[in-house]
Amino acid sequence: MPKKYETPLLDELEKGPFPSFVTEIKKAAAKNDMAADELGQLEKSYRDKRGYWKHGGIVGVRGYGSGVIGRYSSLPEEFPNVANFHTVRINSIAGFFYTSKFLKEACDIWDKYGSGLTNFHGSTGDLVLLGTNTENLEPVFAEFSSRGWDLGGSGSALRTPSCCVGPARCEWSNIDTLDITYSITQEWQDEMHRPAFPYKFKFKTAGCAVDCIASIARADCSIIGTWKGNIAIDQSEVANYAKKGMNIQEEIVNMCPSKCMSYDGKELKINDADCVRCMHCIAKMTKALKPTGEKGATILIGSKAPFVIGATLSWVIVPFMKMEPPYDEFKDLIRKMWEFWDEHGKNRERIGELIIRKGMREFLEYIGVEPQPQQVKEPRRDPFFFWTEADLQK
Template sequence: MPKKYDTPLLDQLEKGSYPSFVTEIKKAAAKNEQANDLLGALEQCYKDKKTHWKHGGIVGVRGYGGGVIGRYSDIPDQFPGVAHFHTVRINQPSGFFYNSKALRELMGLWDQYGSGLTNFHGSTGDLVLLGTKTEHLEPLFAEVSSRGWDLGGSGSAMRTPSCCVGPGRCEWSNIDTLDITYNITQEFQDEMHRPAFPYKFKFKTSGCAVDCIASIARADCSIIGTWKGDIRIDQDAVKWYAKNGMDINAEIINRCPTRCMSYDGKEIKIANEDCSRCMHCIAKMTKALRPGKEKGATILIGSKAPFVVGALLSWVIVPFMKMEPPYTELKELTRKIWEWWDEHGKNRERTGELIERKGMRNFLEFIGVNPQPAMIKEPRRDPFYFWQPDELK
């Protein structure tokens, strides 16, 4: 396909040592009309210093309230190829594990029905197909779903749950993140595909407190693997680390956030009752230290990026929950949280924002969880525990 537009401004984004999305669009433009017009439309946006995209509206596939994000150009006559340029979110497999056959099949369909451009993956985790026309949505969905894929979430709904690779590749995972994510996805299909919430709700599951997927900052409900009991220590391996040049005091002991560790030059000792299970020592001394044997997850609530109000980090509401299929306790807790949010949440108010507005105490009372020391968010500040009048009798 011949080059249609000169793109001096976009070309500048190809300079430097980093991969460039412009280069990728140009590759797609060589064989796709939509990608070709996208180059022209983007160049025009940079030239005019304003976006020419409108988003939202009424596109979708029948029966679904999410998974397709309508995108339209406000200068369709100039760039007819991107007059419609809808995004399709495909529910990614847990942990982003694909085989090449599945990817080839999906990309074949996308070349047939869309621009050929993708985003692996969007920040929520979906496999994102960028740019198709309204009339291609239903046939694309029929093809994709007949091969076992489903759309992801969008709008005021539960968004596609995501997780770290967990036990698939990481021996330190305290929970089966992949199974939890798959199970949540199946359980809450209705909440994902038929938006009924005040705003979006995200689940992210991390196998341990290293939190490779940053669930604590990016999910309304962060599920983070943890353990009960003492950290297991192999003192011979500790000696091996010391012998091989590790400065155990500098790298491990002094970096423990709760100062619960000591090292006498021979052995490490841990005051486990003071450990906050941050995983720093275990992740640094993988041969010498292991989590305790009783595994589960800490459930946190309320993180979000800055938008309506500022960014929030998730807040502990259940310090330890056993995570075994069918995860009944987690599902029941989730439904209580949604019930409270549905009752009190304003339009476009996230759970974390509602908790800030109504108070953690109000929230905990409704979901039936008692305040505990592990919920204290900042030292010397207890914003949610107050005596009730009848408790003072």
């Protein structure tokens, strides 16, 4: 039987109204020695107000430079079953669609070789398996690989691309997020499994500007579906929303970021020329409003959590790009961005931080993209509009 630890501090985390990770660790600890020692070490960390995990050492599987995060306990004598506690990342399926058969297989494999603790899903996008020892890494990989699954990205590499459910379940998706994610994953296997970048790089694809996958806050490259046509309005459905108690003026018109809407109590009007395609009105009035016309994606660069500089949201690089297989225009653009990053990036500097340091002008000139109004992140401050002598002579 696994060793049982007293956990009075962790027990406090189970008393709130929401499900607790502590409860799940305790379930695993009842039958798994690694999970039991992990629980004991975590309680000690809370008691001593310090962490006892060491992240370091090169561990992995043969032929791969990423996908495994080495983690060691700094108290191996006290908690011997977590002396090694490595994390394994499995490349997630696009849209996170799993069969119950695979989920059962994954849990059985992890109970056999690891702690039994999992993370569905971390912000990295991968299916995360928490805690195994060094000698079990190859067997774990062999088990998953034999069933058609691969390791995800880690380290200074392309991280596992991820996306929202897109057209599989959402009628408002303007692009095929699932196919884009699959194509990116297949195209850049080497960049994912053999780290060669200055630091990490993430793709996240959202079918529309509602951005259910939060790409604009988490991805070095955000691919967000959009459209070029007008918003079709069904005025009878607008009236139905009003009858059911929606305050259209307050909840829709006044919330429009570009102030392109008006409502006189009977008819809703949209000045589509000023619309920024934010999706707020459509998401709130799904039966009354619908995008029309050519569909494509806005390509944004630069979001990240704090590290060298504070957290940043990504900003527009290409306002509209057709996203159709095999996505050659998009892939060629990304390769140019990576070349700029490879040439100028410092160690552990994200591409967005590089652009801030070097300037948007130099970045756009290198990748061959013309400056456009949509690229302006802070109006009237950095317009990125470049005049040449030829322009002045006209």
